[in-house]
Amino acid sequence: MAEHQETTTVDVEQIMREIREQAELGDYDPAPSFEEVRAPSVAPAVDPTLPIRIIETDDGRLQQFASEASFVAKHHYVPYYREVGTGLKSLVKRIIRKAGKPILFPMSEEQNDLNYHLAEGMNIAHAIADYHQVQLNRIQDALNGLHNRIGELEALNARLAEQEAHVAQQEARIFQLERSLDDLVQSISRTIQQSQSVSKSTAVVPTSSAPVENSTTTSAYEESEGKLYERVNEAESFDYFAFENAFRGTQNDIMDRQRVYVPYFKDKSGKVFDLGCGRGEFLRLLKDEGIDAFGADMFPEYEVTGKLYDIDIRIGDGIAMLEQMEEKLGGIFCAQVIEHIGFENIQKLCKLAYDKLEEGAYLVLETPNPMCVSMFTNAFYIDPTHEKPVHPMLMEYLLKMIGFKEVQLLLPEHGLEQLPEIKSDAIENLDEINQAINRVSGFLFGSQDYGIVAKR
Numbered sequence: 001m002a003e004h005q006e007t008t009t010v011d012v013e014q015i016m017r018e019i020r021e022q023a024e025l026g027d028y029d030p031a032p033s034f035e036e037v038r039a040p041s042v043a044p045a046v047d048p049t050l051p052i053r054i055i056e057t058d059d060g061r062l063q064q065f066a067s068e069a070s071f072v073a074k075h076h077y078v079p080y081y082r083e084v085g086t087g088l089k090s091l092v093k094r095i096i097r098k099a100g101k102p103i104l105f106p107m108s109e110e111q112n113d114l115n116y117h118l119a120e121g122m123n124i125a126h127a128i129a130d131y132h133q134v135q136l137n138r139i140q141d142a143l144n145g146l147h148n149r150i151g152e153l154e155a156l157n158a159r160l161a162e163q164e165a166h167v168a169q170q171e172a173r174i175f176q177l178e179r180s181l182d183d184l185v186q187s188i189s190r191t192i193q194q195s196q197s198v199s200k201s202t203a204v205v206p207t208s209s210a211p212v213e214n215s216t217t218t219s220a221y222e223e224s225e226g227k228l229y230e231r232v233n234e235a236e237s238f239d240y241f242a243f244e245n246a247f248r249g250t251q252n253d254i255m256d257r258q259r260v261y262v263p264y265f266k267d268k269s270g271k272v273f274d275l276g277c278g279r280g281e282f283l284r285l286l287k288d289e290g291i292d293a294f295g296a297d298m299f300p301e302y303e304v305t306g307k308l309y310d311i312d313i314r315i316g317d318g319i320a321m322l323e324q325m326e327e328k329l330g331g332i333f334c335a336q337v338i339e340h341i342g343f344e345n346i347q348k349l350c351k352l353a354y355d356k357l358e359e360g361a362y363l364v365l366e367t368p369n370p371m372c373v374s375m376f377t378n379a380f381y382i383d384p385t386h387e388k389p390v391h392p393m394l395m396e397y398l399l400k401m402i403g404f405k406e407v408q409l410l411l412p413e414h415g416l417e418q419l420p421e422i423k424s425d426a427i428e429n430l431d432e433i434n435q436a437i438n439r440v441s442g443f444l445f446g447s448q449d450y451g452i453v454a455k456r
Helices: 012-025 034-038 069-075 086-201 220-224 227-234 240-248 251-265 281-288 301-309 318-324 338-356 373-378 392-402 430-445
Strands: 053-056 063-066 272-275 293-297 313-315 331-335 362-368 406-410 449-455
Touching: 086 251, 251 281, 251 331, 251 362, 251 449, 272 281, 272 318, 281 293, 281 301, 293 318, 301 313, 318 338, 331 338, 338 362, 338 392, 373 430, 392 406, 392 449
Parallel strands: 272 293, 272 331, 293 313, 331 362
Antiparallel strands: 053 063, 362 449, 406 449
8 A cells, every 4th residue: 555655746726727717718507597496397297007005004094105116216306406606616626636636546545455454354253253152052052961961960869869768768677677587586496495395304214124324314505515605504594695686786787897807718728617606697798708618606596597598507615616627727707705715715716726727727806805995884794704805915925826927906896986186276296186185085985896817
């Protein structure tokens, strides 16, 4: 555009001389008279054949007549007149246009260029706006999809809540069934004991003519001598089987607590022996893992439980059974037993376990934890057959002296309660104080039981 912006000189005096000459020659059209304007010589004629369109208003009282656009353009008469001096004005305008063309042309070119770029910019802006509109539509579609997905998840969450409520009801029902099953086992066992008592009382008594050597009559249960529970045998009037079911807890609770010991009995060649198996919770856990195992307990009632769950429970003295075994075992589990039998039998049990275990197998002993004060108030002295608690440091020393290679302590339960830690910015040794609080909390409310794990 810079090429057109060249300087042009206008000769004003020459322009004025040309204007005067034209004016003297009278080279302009005279103005029409007032009468000619008011009364034109030719009046427009209306063609009656042209179509007429009628437009009705809302009230139907006004009609408007209109001909086609070509008729209006052709026949409508517009009066026109020029004032005096109009020809001179036209002449001046022509001269000015000619003189100003060199100046106005570059400006016109610049304006055209500006208009072109403005139009191009508007087109680009419209294209960008269209692109963003497309993106907004996509985002809106995605949001709608998310809203639909959220609705589906909310519906799924509601169904899960219903399922959880149903599972809770089923768990409560299972708990009641377990209680009923324990009661049934107890009732069946008592019936068996009563029938055995009746059989003894109706047995034939030998006559004096038939000499009898050592006439003492004993049952199979009495022959096992129940060495683990001698004080229970003495207190025949105390129903320890019912007592254990009342305070031991549900079978699911026991299985949850004992599940931590299962990994120590995997991938062994020999069978696992559960000494003092009770209702067989740990035997059921081993069965679920495909581990071959059997158990022993002194109460005949548990034999019925074994048949119900298809697990091998043998009635008798577990230590005596262990002493008579010839094959090597893949592991020995003994829970809640050593606190009943005294230190002499604990030593015997550990030495027999070392002799009967295969290389690399584990002995696992679980017993109440004397390092936790609340254990004494919650469980230990409720059981009349408990002799005294066994400290884990004693068991660790004993097992190492016997020859076990690895001995470790397990605390399978979380504490019943926890003392709150102190939160303050004004105490310098706050971490040390909170560590001390945690130690005191473990001392007061720690795990009620401990497990000692020894590797052959």
